[in-house]
Amino acid sequence: MAPEGVTEQRGDRPFLPMVVSYLASGGSLVLGSAAQLLTFAILARWLGVHEFSVFVAITAVANIAVHLCGLGAMECLVRRVARDRAIYPQMLGHNVILTAASGAALVLLGAVVLPFFFTLSPDPVTNVAVITLMLVTNILLVRVIVLTEQIYIAHTDFASANKVVVGFAAARTVAAALACIAFGVTSVAYWAVWQFLCHVLVALLCMRAIRGLGTPRYRIVREEIPQGLYFSIPFILRALRQNADLLVLSLVTTAEVVASYSVARRMLESSYLSVEALNRLIYPGSARATAAGLHQALQRVRRVLAAATVISLAAAVTVFVLAPVLPYLFGKDYLSLVGFVRILCWVVVPLAMWSVAVEALGASGAHAARATVMGLGSIAGAGLAVWASWYAPPMGTFLSFYAIEIAMVVASWSVLLHFVRRDRRQAALTFGAGVI
Incomplete structure (x- = not known):
């Protein structure tokens, strides 16, 4: 008998369905990217050069930190659940624990350090609060939403994964349009509240959407922690390289x-x-x-x-x-x-x-x-x-x-x-x- 996996070369999906799936996957990423550019265009115009530059700087820091949030646990969820769906509850619990713990640590660290470099409000307490809100939004909540996408990919439900990508991007664009165009928001401090509410709404919808896939079993899968770190650290280094x-x-x-x-x-x-x-x-x-x-x-x-x-x-x-x-x-x-x-x-x-x-x-x-x-x-x-x-x-x-x-x-x-x-x-x- 042939060993497991030897028939994979002849077991690939038919060509046409693969092309359709690729077009859907690529289309969702392109739509998401286009919506993100539109969101940035709205914010850049209404916030002004100074406010927008501060927003981009804090977001850039969060984009580096988000690769540390979860310690690479999402990859092992995709890899192991794709092989054995019965392990999904354990891998989900593993992700929830690591995301919550590492995310809280990163937000706390950023809330202590970043106010020395960025001023979003003349009041020190308000400044710390706004920066903390932005970090919670762009690290913890973003990680929850992206985790939902990866859960669907692990279950080879690419249609639902694509909906998450497009829906999240569209929600951010709508929030920016409402905040800036409809309500005249012109500062990062006020936009941070709109952004937070938008991400909370999307995260709650994502959590509701995946309920039917199973409830988490809260335990740490110890052998996957080194694997997750190996996976996430290169992305952090790559993010640093891209800014050098x-x-x-x-x-x-x-x-x-x-x-x-x-x-x-x-x-x-x-x-x-x-x-x-x-x-x-x-x-x-x-x-x-x-x-x-x-x-x-x-x-x-x-x-x-x-x-x-x-x-x-x-x-x-x-x-x-x-x-x-x-x-x-x-x-x-x-x-x-x-x-x-x-x-x-x-x-x-x-x-x-x-x-x-x-x-x-x-x-x-x-x-x-x-x-x-x-x-x-x-x-x-x-x-x-x-x-x-x-x-x-x-x-x-x-x-x-x-x-x-x-x-x-x-x-x-x-x-x-x-x-x-x-x-x-x-x-x-x-x-x-x-x-x-």
Whole structure:
């Protein structure tokens, strides 16, 4: 009898349903991204430059902290529930405990530290209260909502996961429109209350929606804590890396260069959504396929690589062609925008290629190796970006971007193939021992 997982290569879903699921998944991410841009546009216009810049700064801190909230427990929920749905109550309880504990610690730390750097109200007590409210909203409540999406993905209910993504984005846009346009909110302090109420409403709806899937069994799954940390730390380091070049450019170049580069980076992130949609769709199946070893899923991973490469090339070409339209959207003051976007848009191709490898490592549970590749890549990338941006801005920044992404392709696929060879050898030894 063939070992578990060996039939995965012939057991993939039919091509047409997979395409339909991908289009739905990609469409939900694109709609979510578009709604987020509209939300930011409303806030930027009504809050004004100073208030909006403070809002973005605090949100950026929260975006880094949110990767620590839960200590990576969501990934193990997707991976293990995709293989065995009976374990869902335990994994849900594991997530609730870690999210509540780590989220409370992060909010408390931020409430103590951030008021020394940001002033949202002249009254110190009000300032601390508003910052705390923003941290609760953007760390704890966001984590609850994203957890709902991941729960549906673990159950391969992609339609419901897509509804969560689109619904959450639409709710934030409606809240911004009501607060700013209808009620004339012009300060972060007042917007924080609207944002909090919006997130509470969405979180309550999400909790109600998943009630039918089972109630949590509150216990810590100890063996998954290191795996979760291995999963989350690379994202934290990557978030830090993504801000290193912007910080240096702000010190050594003009505001226009920094602004145009920031928009180009956002366009790159948006173009990557097409690949992220594919990885999001593939991950549960890859978790099942790799249960008997990575070597059993190598053909599947190669097919995903081919699809991701084609999709990323199409996204890069689209952004390159549409780049001249951007000044009409962002304004004529962005003199370098078109050139920056056209230089940076092709980075999505190597980014897509190495993301396939690290997603396969994650699906197989090889989080130590995955964290090592992504962590070292982020640290090296941050150092290279800082040096290159300081030495030869902004062209050095672009060259460093391509250098580190190409190096990540080589490193991630080398590690993946090493694990494939290791699992193949172990399977051969096990089979040999069984025959004897």
